Amino acid sequence: MKERAVRILGTYRRMDKHKMALMNKRNVMDCIAEYGPINRAAIAKKVGLSVPAIMEIAEELIQLGMVESVRMPGKLSGKPLEQLSLCGDHFRYVGVDVGRETTRLMLVALDRKVLGRLRFPTRQVENESGFVDRICQGIHQLIAESQVDPATVAGACVTMPGLIEQDTGRVIFSPNFGWRDIPLRDWLVQRLPYRIKVESANRAQAIYEISSHPGDRDRTVFCVGLGYGIGGGFYEKGQLYYGASGTSCEIGHIRVSSYSKERCTCGNTGCLEAEASGAALARKAQRAVRQGKDTLLAAMCQGEPDKITARWVFDAAHQGDFFAQALIEQAAQHIGSALATTINLLDPDKIYLCGGLLKNGDDFFQRVKNYALEMQMDQAGRRVEILTGSLEEWNVAMGATQLFPYFGEG
Amino acid sequence: MKERAVRILGTYRRMDKHKMALMNKRNVMDCIAEYGPINRAAIAKKVGLSVPAIMEIAEELIQLGMVESVRMPGKLSGKPLEQLSLCGDHFRYVGVDVGRETTRLMLVALDRKVLGRLRFPTRQVENESGFVDRICQGIHQLIAESQVDPATVAGACVTMPGLIEQDTGRVIFSPNFGWRDIPLRDWLVQRLPYRIKVESANRAQAIYEISSHPGDRDRTVFCVGLGYGIGGGFYEKGQLYYGASGTSCEIGHIRVSSYSKERCTCGNTGCLEAEASGAALARKAQRAVRQGKDTLLAAMCQGEPDKITARWVFDAAHQGDFFAQALIEQAAQHIGSALATTINLLDPDKIYLCGGLLKNGDDFFQRVKNYALEMQMDQAGRRVEILTGSLEEWNVAMGATQLFPYFGEG
Numbered sequence A, B: 001m002k003e004r005a006v007r008i009l010g011t012y013r014r015m016d017k018h019k020m021a022l023m024n025k026r027n028v029m030d031c032i033a034e035y036g037p038i039n040r041a042a043i044a045k046k047v048g049l050s051v052p053a054i055m056e057i058a059e060e061l062i063q064l065g066m067v068e069s070v071r072m073p074g075k076l077s078g079k080p081l082e083q084l085s086l087c088g089d090h091f092r093y094v095g096v097d098v099g100r101e102t103t104r105l106m107l108v109a110l111d112r113k114v115l116g117r118l119r120f121p122t123r124q125v126e127n128e129s130g131f132v133d134r135i136c137q138g139i140h141q142l143i144a145e146s147q148v149d150p151a152t153v154a155g156a157c158v159t160m161p162g163l164i165e166q167d168t169g170r171v172i173f174s175p176n177f178g179w180r181d182i183p184l185r186d187w188l189v190q191r192l193p194y195r196i197k198v199e200s201a202n203r204a205q206a207i208y209e210i211s212s213h214p215g216d217r218d219r220t221v222f223c224v225g226l227g228y229g230i231g232g233g234f235y236e237k238g239q240l241y242y243g244a245s246g247t248s249c250e251i252g253h254i255r256v257s258s259y260s261k262e263r264c265t266c267g268n269t270g271c272l273e274a275e276a277s278g279a280a281l282a283r284k285a286q287r288a289v290r291q292g293k294d295t296l297l298a299a300m301c302q303g304e305p306d307k308i309t310a311r312w313v314f315d316a317a318h319q320g321d322f323f324a325q326a327l328i329e330q331a332a333q334h335i336g337s338a339l340a341t342t343i344n345l346l347d348p349d350k351i352y353l354c355g356g357l358l359k360n361g362d363d364f365f366q367r368v369k370n371y372a373l374e375m376q377m378d379q380a381g382r383r384v385e386i387l388t389g390s391l392e393e394w395n396v397a398m399g400a401t402q403l404f405p406y407f408g409e410g
Helices: A018-034 A039-048 A051-064 A130-147 A184-189 A200-211 A216-218 A271-278 A279-288 A295-302 A309-317 A322-347 A358-359 A362-375 A395-401 B017-035 B042-048 B051-064 B127-147 B184-190 B201-212 B212-218 B272-276 B278-292 B296-300 B310-318 B322-346 B362-375 B395-401
Strands: A067-073 A080-088 A092-098 A103-111 A114-121 A153-160 A172-173 A179-182 A195-200 A221-226 A230-236 A350-354 A385-388 B066-071 B080-086 B092-100 B102-109 B114-121 B153-160 B171-174 B181-184 B195-201 B221-226 B230-236 B350-354 B387-388
Touching: A018 A039, A018 A051, A018 A080, A018 A221, A039 A051, A039 A080, A039 A295, A039 B066, A051 B195, A051 B322, A080 B066, A092 A130, A092 A200, A092 A322, A092 A362, A092 A395, A092 B278, A103 A130, A103 A395, A103 B310, A114 A130, A130 A184, A153 A200, A153 A395, A184 A195, A184 B230, A195 A358, A195 B171, A200 A350, A200 A395, A216 B395, A221 A322, A230 A271, A230 B114, A271 A279, A271 B201, A279 A322, A295 A309, A295 A322, A309 A358, A322 B322, A350 A362, A358 A362, A358 B114, A358 B184, A358 B395, A362 A385, A362 B066, B017 B042, B017 B051, B017 B080, B042 B051, B042 B310, B042 B322, B051 B066, B051 B184, B092 B201, B092 B395, B102 B395, B114 B127, B127 B153, B153 B201, B184 B195, B195 B201, B201 B212, B201 B221, B201 B350, B201 B395, B212 B221, B221 B322, B230 B322, B272 B278, B272 B322, B278 B296, B278 B310, B296 B310, B296 B322, B310 B322, B322 B350, B322 B362, B350 B362, B362 B387
Parallel strands: A092 A153, A153 A195, A221 A350, A350 A385, B092 B153, B153 B195, B221 B350, B350 B387
Antiparallel strands: A067 A080, A092 A103, A103 A114, A172 A179, A221 A230, B066 B080, B092 B102, B102 B114, B171 B181, B221 B230
């Protein structure tokens, strides 16, 4: 009778007054951001706090310059009604999307207005440290051109594809750039007087998608970037999922082929990224042309197979080229297989497919979606929705500006 | 300038006084469960509340009969010191593990003492409803034999392998039993006067593992059951992860072979469960013997290949049989591949491997572990630990008794 079963259902969730106050302030800010202009009583109802509590928080937010109170004539009585809105004058955020070809910078105010944009070719710069200088220079230029007081810039978030260590903001490995073990956040902190974040491009994309669909806030959402590389971002219970070391969601390195000898940038073989990314499609097509394969791509490239990109493969397929069609079909199947695995493991409400490969017509999306739904465990009776995300080029930069909480860390 | 980026970082986490009180009570109970006997000041320190707050909560818990106060002589002053412990007299929980061969029932008190056990062969009963009757009869018998007042039984949790719908406690699909769409929780509620839960065996196993390693409470842990079937349970941020419909963690249905024609119970081909489970090993060995393959297993089964189990395959391998060794090596590789995928997507701190296949010696575990670590994305520099879980036969039943929160739903 001395045997014991330890009963443990959860961690101690320490919630003291300070934490509760922080959470309430964040909720009020979120509420004003989504519904403002909105009056205090309506906020109280939405966030589940008393009107006096909202009045106290609102006063604090007004004094901080984050919120402004606007008098509007009441509809019936004519008595002026006070409404709260976010104030765009004092807190601005910079989002930087370091893409393979182009680096995009965006300045966004707390009240969500876009204040400025800037872009430059990523390839101009040779070494990592020099490139970080170029980013910082771009940020200064963006702020100056937007005629914004630098003192009102509250944070800058730089995103790039690859593995980012969550705690330190180091770039562990970014295959597109050949970067390994670069202390990116440290370098940025040394050069810029702002709060700094470094994040993977796929997580920024995921946050952009969630914020574009307010209904997704309470959902479990996986966002997949299908471009030159392949990666993911996972949003669950109101926040991004990171995992133990911040290197979760590496859907590009799921093994989708057990016999392929295609070497992936990660060193393994058979990874989704090595089989079905934009880079993989281009590489496979180039190789086939060099080997004398009978395909339209041979004529298209006029003897320069190195010029073939994934885009060309889709063009050839649309013109009826069997080889290109087979390549794309195989890629769709591999992506579908990796999505099925993701569904079986994570059981999300929604999956968004984003990235350059989706820009080649709805047909490709439909094939991927059908393979995914067919290969996931059917009996589970899940209602997962698979959708295309927004393909607009500024998404990742926009998402990056949204990664700062109003108060506190995280 | 009218363009807008919606800034949304999280859901409104509504925390009112009632929820906070509930959370504090749960924390105090967890603390007494883990450290009791413990005095009020020590609890206050551990859970981060004031001593008066703890005194108030403790008073309530004592009145409910969940906690008892014990006077112990103080070490220095001799003045009696009041310590709190969980009280085993008023709240008991039944855990039921419906296994393929054996159903195990266990009665555990709130203070974690095991009060009784019972088992019966699962195969005795023909139809689903009759089997549920058999479970209920077993629960009554267990309570009577343990000489426990039925009024003190606070809940019963029935676990089985398969897909369980989280909200309703329906068995969506349990391939081992051929059950589809069985309203198991409803049937139990109609027959038993206790709070009822239905859960997948793998989640109960996961909770058992976490509770056996208190350090895991704040960790991200994936627990894999490798037996006749293959499934998983995922524990993250202090609780089990369910996904949108409760059908997450289906690691057995990750596609590990892109060319195999082995048909899985789920209808697809190439699933981990169809390639590397105990059932798959037995089936592959049986087929090989029937086809006249040169293997020790042919002699071992004495003309009755249907009798071959996974255990026999391991025995033959230990005796040097090449065919059996190759089967096991291939299974280890497939399991390693699925674990690598899980690591790439979820980035857990720890993975526990449990279930019957692990009972065949450390060598198999080591192979699986090596394949997993080799196939996951190496550059991520993760520190994931892969360990064997406990292989004791009562784990799942014990885990089931731990699935009730002290207060509230969940």
